[in-house]
Amino acid sequence: MSKRLISQIFQQRVLALIQASSRSRSAFAEEIGIDRSALSQLLAEDAVRLPRADTLVRIARRYNVSVDWLLGLAERADATGGRTTEVADNPDYYNIPLLTRWHTEAEGMKIRYVPYRLPDILRMSEIVAWELGPDHDDPEAIETIVGNLNYNRGPGTDMEICLATQTVTSLIDGVFPWDGLPVSVRRAQIEHMAERVEALYPSLRIFLFDGRRHHTVPYTIFGTQRAAIYAGSQYIVFNDQATILRMQRHFDSLIRQSVTQPHDVSRWLRQAATAIGNR
Template sequence: MERSETVEKFRERLSQVIEERGVTRSAFATEIGLDRSTLSQLLSPGNERLPRSETIVAIARVAQVSVDWLLGVIEQGRAGTQLVANALEIEPGAGLPMDERLERWHKEAVGAKVRYVPSTLPDLLKSPAIIRYEYEAYGALVPQARIEQAEARLAYTRRPETDIEVCTSSQSLRDFAEGRGIWDRLDREARVKQLESMAELTEELYPTFRWFLFDGLWRYSAPYTIFGAKRAAVYLGNMYFVFNGGEQIRALTRHFDDLIRGARMQPPDVPNFILGLLRDLPPKPANATSGKTAAKRAKGMAKK
């Protein structure tokens, strides 16, 4: 193949991948680390030069195509095994209380839609009591740091440019209300206050924050977050699987959209559903005592 033919084929396929990604030239240039004018020059019909090798590799990585296909050397095999491997990063230490990666990824996704399947409740809706309960094993400083992060996330969500969608099963929310599973040691009063707060916040934040509830008998999802078109992080308990490739992000986006299509509860109805959970709770016994009070009483009886 003549050099001029290679340049022409490169230009055609570069235009093709930009169109398929559904982004502007400016956005694509940012993704590959070029300024817009340089990208425009590469796409110009009068251009007779190929970009530097590192630019070609960057384009191939972002577009999830092989370099050989991009240069017209082959007609098939656009995505290669090595490119898929490069699109995945394994991040250990997920869930550490002082982990700042999620905050950084959220900041990088400012202005883009964030899709989120939480492992328990949506972080920005959690009250200080819930956060202390979840992180009580880490000492006093850690829950406080998490509380500050949740408050910052909530403040950001109140900004009009935010766009956040959350999906969880209705059963997981009912389990929380009734104190089942991981919530079995959380006292009733804390659960009631959390439910009241979530009912208010989901109504206040709508429509920039939209919470969908699906039926856990019909749908399932591991916890993950999609940060716009840049990144998706799947939470596996002690590590993140972080996808930076377009096709992997699109696959997770399709999965999230499927959860939404199967949702039994739409965002405007979630506040009333939460209030219904509150109404269904059995009344607190008149002679009920807190766990601490009961423990002290039992200890005193043991001494006697």
């Protein structure tokens, strides 16, 4: 394979990584330890140069790909030795060290999130206590859990959430799984969500879609690092770039089909809060 062809393949694959991570070229250059001008030279259409070995290694480690793939010597992008899918046990929903680690490893990349029920970052302590049940009545422990749910608010976090409107309306109407939850708590939770959404916008953007027309399982895509499907007591984790990109396309399709855009979500939630107890 000629050096020119290797250079072209390298350019294509680096550009794919930049696009998938939603990083700017300047940010990408900074995190792999080169300046923007050096990256521009590497990606120039007429370039026949390749990066230094240490730069290749930094790209591979940061984006969970192999050096061989970057240089066109392998078709599989993953650097996992062929292990592209794994199952990670998570017996306790609120035991979150695993999620914290995954978010930390994807720091600075876009997080795409389809939650199970309400998004973690928007839950009040009363909701956590309700879900834990009467056997967990330690207020201090519950507040600690709520604080830990901010695992996904690291520096430079850029998060998009696709949330079915039915997830919210079930809380408004007090139907499963919220049947029996007091009206005052349900209203406070919706108002809390509206405040948080407004305060964290635009680094946190929520898209509401019609769950009757568009079906999905809960999952999170951690930049270009991995994608994890939530399966109750386990996560099904995908490490290969092809699957991650396919799941990104699925997420993007939910965004395209959304019925409420991020800048309108807080207003929609506040209007919804007024309906609680009146429906």
